[in-house]
Amino acid sequence: MSKKVAFLQGNEAAAHGALYAGCNFFAGYPITPSTEVSEVLSAELPKTGGKFLQMEDEIAAMAAILGASLTGAKVLTSTSGPGLSLKQELIGYGCIAEIPCVVYNVMRGGPSTGMPTGPSQSDVMCAKWGTHGDHPAICLVPASVQETYDEVIRAFNLSEKYRTPVMVMPDEIVAHMRERIVFPEPGEVAVTPRKTPTVPPEQYKPYDTSFGDVPPLAAFGSGYKFHVTGLNKMADGFPTTKADIVQAEEERQVRKVDANIDDIVTFEEYLLDDADVVVVAYGSTSRSARYAVNVAREQGIKAGMFRIKTFWPFPDKQIKALAGKVKGIVIPEMNLGMCSLELERCAQGKVPVLGIFRVDGEPINPDQILAKIKEVK
Amino acid sequence: MAFDYDKWLRPGKLPHIWCPGCGHGIVMKGLIRAMETLQLKKEETAVVSGIGCASRLPGYIDCCTLHTAHGRAAAFATGVKMAKPEMNVILVGGDGDGTAIGGNHFIHACRRNIDMTYIIMNNYIYGMTGGQFSPCTPTGHKASTTPYGNPDPGFDIAKLAIGAGATFVARGTAFHANQIDKLIVEAIQHKGFSVVEILDDCPTTYGRRNKYKSVIEMMNRLKEVAVPVKAAEKMTAEQLQGKVLTGVLYKEVKPEYIEEYAKVIERAKAAK
Known part of the structure; x- marks a missing residue:
């Protein structure tokens, strides 16, 4: 049926x-x-x-x-x-x-x-x-x-x-x-x-x-x-x-x-196995992030996405592990940096956390995320 | 044989928190006598309150009791009664809790006319926080936050309830102890939202600031200002000056909300 x-x-x-x-x-x-x-x-x-x-x-x-x-x-x-x-x-x-x-x-x-x-x-x-x-x-x-x-x-x-x-x-x-x-x-x-x-x-x-x-x-x-x-x-x-x-x-x-x-705590890991750059995203912003990660991969950048499904309790353990593996974390979010504070806490200074923060009522587009991915050295 | 209040009180929860001379205990005894008269089942009765001295009452009563947040008793009680209409739901609280922070819930509970009873102990003051003026403090009177006299006009709770749509409104006083249970019995028996205002005293935070020398003096004032509605019919406007009517002030038959919602359910099922 x-x-x-x-x-x-x-x-x-x-x-x-x-x-x-x-x-x-x-x-x-x-x-x-x-x-x-x-x-x-x-x-x-x-x-x-x-x-x-x-x-x-x-x-x-x-x-x-x-x-x-x-x-x-x-x-x-x-x-x-x-x-x-x-x-x-x-x-x-x-x-x-x-x-x-x-x-x-x-x-x-x-x-x-x-x-x-x-x-x-x-x-x-x-x-x-x-x-x-x-x-x-x-x-x-x-x-x-x-x-x-x-x-x-x-x-x-x-x-x-x-x-x-x-x-x-x-x-x-x-x-x-x-x-x-x-x-x-x-x-x-x-x-x-x-x-x-x-x-x-x-x-x-x-x-x-x-x-x-x-x-x-x-x-x-x-x-x-x-x-x-x-x-x-x-x-x-x-x-x-x-x-x-x-x-x-x-x-x-x-x-x-x-x-x-x-x-x-639930989450989605997308192309993270070999990733140098991880985009952490949640909600609709993760849809732009997925697109940006795909484009980055096409351009030879090892990008991946960690999608937060449960914001609280925060996935501390997973973020801490990622921070030990990647070169940088990109966080696009429609606020002036909220999740990014939690990411910085979990990253403990091991890797930079680069934010894209929009509060203008417009969604964050993939180009913005792709540009930020490229900033990670 | 003496009335057995203990049957309705939770073992080990006394003494209560109320000050010597406070009338809340008189109201609680009235409520207990009313519940006994009506032979309410403890397990099927919810007593719901907000925050404040009067709102501590449910903790002493051996029923399903819900001590909510400041002013929110009517809104919590609406949820209890709508989800379980077979329960008797009785709300208790003070004047500040019910008519200031809880004023919106109060008038809308009156408007909906859900079959519940709300007992408001009006002692004209916020007692628990130390005697700040409430929406019921008379103009000119002293409170800890009106050291030069209260500039605010006060609410008439009964008129507010009638205006908002309550279908049974009564008023008693802590002095007229024997009338309290009778008013509450009638209120609970009424189908719809019923309000019983009990004029009360707070010697600790109100009386001492307003030149009442003793609890007896405060009680005597309640005795002096109260005029039963029947007696008032024969009095002139001049004679009624400064008096407060007591007894059943208002009663009407109007559609009760849960019965009306049952019709909504029938219509929804038919529309499937």
Whole structure:
């Protein structure tokens, strides 16, 4: 049987990926350039009894999905730059209270209102450092329509597996371009269920680490009653200021991601085996980078590409290894140097990191990247 | 036989954080009596709050409890109730939490008319942060950030709720303790978004700055200003000067949001 094929926009693919992953609750607020996610889900969710809410603001949308997730729902919100800024406090709430949810953020120009219809990659630092306090961060950066679909499913899975908010951040080009997409059959792609308690309600503690770094999460209304707060908490969910407990809990929350980097981090290596120059790229910029690498190869330059698919946690190990092998790293990105900071950190001065930074609302073209590749001596 | 409050309280979580003389405990007891009267199931009841002294209430109640971020109780609660409509959802919080930082969520919760009950403890002040003026602090009164008297006009929470579309609005006071549970019972029984404002006192951060010599004096003020709606009907405008109406102030039957959304689901399924 041939698979179902469609010609979709990145945002539409994201909505369908969410449905495949079992999303049954969406809350959002209209914002360019991510509104198509809302439009598709407002039509699709009620067909299967799911709930679509357009809330009074971005903060409310984030709050509503967290509340719904606590009842066991699989939840999504979608937004863009200014909305991401507004949601940050409650993204932190999701991190400390350990509530699975997916935040889909289309990167447009900024700061503030910036360029609502222009592409950008300037929210990648916001994905990790936007909310205050130490916390785990997972952020996926798809580069095609198919990958947006696939990565939204993976985001739901990671969110349930690690009991933490996960972000999917296509740039506006990926979100709005149209490409062929092949839908997986039901059951073809694994969907991770939430780990729920096996102990009886009277023994249940929502942050009981005897079950590991990711304790089971009961649903409100399923016979379990427990307390959830944004304060530093103990195993039973109640607030504490006891130094040893707070320290241990903060470290555990971050360790959920840090100890599982190899399970979370994904990337693509393109023509890297013999490469002298590596272009590190992500999102739509990687499409220009691939073209530039191909042209460089035709011209006898040993160029390759390392494509970041998981921006957070950052692929430290892979970049460190590359820095020991190549003569230079080229980083094209639609911001004034964000990924490049991480690359410099990982390269530890061993090789130069050459940036191409555009924030004018235009994509980075292959010629720019090729010229930079040639600067590497 | 004395009423058994312990049945509804989480073991080991008292004493509460509230100061001596604070009325929040009176409101909590009223809520507990209401839940007992209605025989709510603890596992099927969510108590949701924001941030502040009043918002610490859920931690003491033996139900599904959600202490959210400042002002966001109504938005979190909307998610809980929409995702699990069979749950009873009760919101609690203070005046600053509900009408300042949470003001937008409050008016839109009133407008949507989702079947939930919001108990607002109005003590005219931000207590937890040390007594800054709130949107409910009377004009001219002193707070830690209005040392020369408050220049801001205040909100009338009940009028705000009615104007925004809440379909049941009541007001009581911490002095009229025996009325609180009756108002909450009626609010929970009402189909739609119900708001119960309880005029409360904060002797620690409000009373001492505004020449109240004691908690008793603050409680007496609540007793003096409160006029039941029925009694007010027989009073002149002059007699009502400076008074606050108490009891059920507003009630109407309007389509409830979850029932309306069920129709959306039916239409979507038919359109497949």
